[in-house]
Amino acid sequence: MKRLTLIDFTGPIIALVVYVGLTMADRPWVALATRIFPNEGRYIYQNASTTTLVWQQFAMVALSSSMAVLIGVSLGLFVTHRAGADFYDVVSSLSNLSQTFPPIAVFTLTVPILGFGFEPTVLALTLYGILPVLRNTIAGIESVSPTQIESARGMGMRPYQVLLRVELPLAASVILAGVRISVVVGVATATIGAVAGAGGLGAPIISGLINDDPPVTLHGAILATYMALLFDAFIGRFEKAFAFSSPGARA
Amino acid sequence: MIRLEGVTKRYPSMERPAVDDVTFEVPAGEITALIGPSGSGKSTTLRMVNRLIEPDEGSIYVGVDEIHDIKAEDLRRRIGYAIQGVGLFPHWTVFQNIGCVPWLLHWDKPRIAARVRELLDLVGLDAAEYSAKYPSQLSGGEAQRVGVARALAADPPVLLMDEPFGAVDPLTRERLQSEFLAIQHKLRKTVLFVTHDLDEAIRVADRIALMRDGALMQHDCVERVIAYPANEFVREFVGTERALKRLSLAHVAEEMGPPGRAAATEGRVPDGATLRTALAVMLEHGERAASVIAEDGSVVGSVTIDDILAHFERPLS
Numbered sequence: 001m002k003r004l005t006l007i008d009f010t011g012p013i014i015a016l017v018v019y020v021g022l023t024m025a026d027r028p029w030v031a032l033a034t035r036i037f038p039n040e041g042r043y044i045y046q047n048a049s050t051t052t053l054v055w056q057q058f059a060m061v062a063l064s065s066s067m068a069v070l071i072g073v074s075l076g077l078f079v080t081h082r083a084g085a086d087f088y089d090v091v092s093s094l095s096n097l098s099q100t101f102p103p104i105a106v107f108t109l110t111v112p113i114l115g116f117g118f119e120p121t122v123l124a125l126t127l128y129g130i131l132p133v134l135r136n137t138i139a140g141i142e143s144v145s146p147t148q149i150e151s152a153r154g155m156g157m158r159p160y161q162v163l164l165r166v167e168l169p170l171a172a173s174v175i176l177a178g179v180r181i182s183v184v185v186g187v188a189t190a191t192i193g194a195v196a197g198a199g200g201l202g203a204p205i206i207s208g209l210i211n212d213d214p215p216v217t218l219h220g221a222i223l224a225t226y227m228a229l230l231f232d233a234f235i236g237r238f239e240k241a242f243a244f245s246s247p248g249a250r251a
Numbered sequence: 252m253i254r255l256e257g258v259t260k261r262y263p264s265m266e267r268p269a270v271d272d273v274t275f276e277v278p279a280g281e282i283t284a285l286i287g288p289s290g291s292g293k294s295t296t297l298r299m300v301n302r303l304i305e306p307d308e309g310s311i312y313v314g315v316d317e318i319h320d321i322k323a324e325d326l327r328r329r330i331g332y333a334i335q336g337v338g339l340f341p342h343w344t345v346f347q348n349i350g351c352v353p354w355l356l357h358w359d360k361p362r363i364a365a366r367v368r369e370l371l372d373l374v375g376l377d378a379a380e381y382s383a384k385y386p387s388q389l390s391g392g393e394a395q396r397v398g399v400a401r402a403l404a405a406d407p408p409v410l411l412m413d414e415p416f417g418a419v420d421p422l423t424r425e426r427l428q429s430e431f432l433a434i435q436h437k438l439r440k441t442v443l444f445v446t447h448d449l450d451e452a453i454r455v456a457d458r459i460a461l462m463r464d465g466a467l468m469q470h471d472c473v474e475r476v477i478a479y480p481a482n483e484f485v486r487e488f489v490g491t492e493r494a495l496k497r498l499s500l501a502h503v504a505e506e507m508g509p510p511g512r513a514a515a516t517e518g519r520v521p522d523g524a525t526l527r528t529a530l531a532v533m534l535e536h537g538e539r540a541a542s543v544i545a546e547d548g549s550v551v552g553s554v555t556i557d558d559i560l561a562h563f564e565r566p567l568s
Binding site: 242 | 301303324325326327328332334335338339340341342351352355385387401411
């Protein structure tokens with residue numbers, strides 16, 4: 001495994017610093033937006049500060065994604081090993097649903113059941129976020145060559161060692177790709193959470209749409225997209241550290 | 252020592268047992284080749300010895316212990332296991348790959364490092380150059396050398412090898428085989444290895460266990476399997492060049508006579524060559540005898556066509 005150092009994260013960290021700067025630059029934004037859209041009523045969301053909105057957005061995604069990763073990876077590992085083999089078919093076809101299920105539909109289905117607010121939104125995001133993680137965990141574990149597993153067992157690794165030392169590291173890049181997709185989609189989906197009253201960067205987006213204030217929508221959309229790109233960049237760095245080519249590639 | 256007694260393995264999907272009542276012994280310090288066509292059960296037999304597959308019937312002993320008296324993982328750490336180069340872990344360096352079993356056995360770091368250096372040296376790879384490489388940076392031959400080093404890491408008395416010299420070109424394979432023989436000469440491990448290549452078995456093994464459809468057809472020393480096939484299947488498997496294969500097992504030094512008999516001939520064979528080479532030299536020169544020369548070029552004896560015929564007539568012990 002390539003050791004990750006701080007240098008590997010130079011780009012994403014600079015981008016993060018710029019982002020933090022942006023969240024605190026309400027006045028420059030208003031000045032800029034006034035030039036681009038001279039005759040609008042509002043240029044920025046009034047009911048909460050930008051930092052609060054960004055923080056709410058981040059909290060929603062961080063909470064839901066960590067739970068989604070925890071559940072998705074555990075479930076994926078469970079069904080790809082002997083103990084959970086019976087559930088493989090059900091879980092695997094369920095995980096494929098994620099490709100056909102549009103993010104906007106998540107809340108139309110969950111709001112009537114879970115209700116409005118921050119916690120129900122996080123719960124809905126978690127459920128939705130499990131699917132790509134689960135799908136890629138299954139695909140990643142299945143991509144590990146049986147020869148490598150046999151050789152690990154043949155050398156006397158215990159089952160948990162085979163899992164932690166061989167299967168997980170070799171599946172990690174595929175699993176992390178699933179995590180990345182889940183988180184990026186999560187950032188986008190969380191903006192719709194504003195409809196369910198969860199706050200976050202969806203609030204200015206929707207408020208701008210309703211009140212016909214394009215600069216407000218734009219402000220929220222830029223900050224949300226930027227946040228998605230940040231997650232993408234950070235997780236992508238980890239993903240690369242686990243990219244291995246097969247042995248004997250030169251043979 | 253490895254001993255199998257009445258070992259049988261059945262799979263529900265198969266009509267006949269995959270391995271059917273197999274009994275044989277690999278004596279300590281010797282190499283036995285488990286050979287047969289694909290589907291003959293040779294790999295299944297090998298994998299039962301380190302419990303990657305559990306037998307349905309019979310007992311297997313490694314040393315004095317019945318393998319089921321030992322926890323599977325502990326058993327495997329006492330048995331070297333080498334498979335084709337792809338069994339190396341791509342996310343680990345050569346150092347980590349070779350140090351795997353010592354690490355599992357909780358050796359301390361300096362001891363592992365010293366052992367890895369020693370093993371890389373043994374298999375002819377430069378420790379400084381190769382330790383930090385990843386398997387993807389190795390050629391096929393290098394990967395298999397690392398595979399052998401990894402199997403030897405914790406100095407197990409017993410080695411299991413599944414086509415350890417497969418998947419490389421014939422030249423590399425021959426070199427790996429002779430390197431392995433040189434290592435075996437030093438270490439005297441008890442080795443059971445699977446191959447489908449009879450020539451490899453002849454070159455490397457002391458004994459051959461020939462399998463077909465899960466059953467053991469013949470188990471004997473290499474010379475006897477070739478000279479006295481137990482049945483029609485073995486005769487066919489050994490093939491039409493049985494006689495030449497026998498010659499390739501006998502060395503000139505064992506059969507040669509005094510130098511005078513080949514005085515008038517041109518053919519020369521080194522004293523370390525096989526009778527097969529001697530015959531080839533005679534045929535090439537159209538002569539019935541050839542001089543045997545030592546490494547320094549001096550003539551030390553002669554070998555004649557009659558010596559070769561006599562070799563065939565003499566019964567094997």
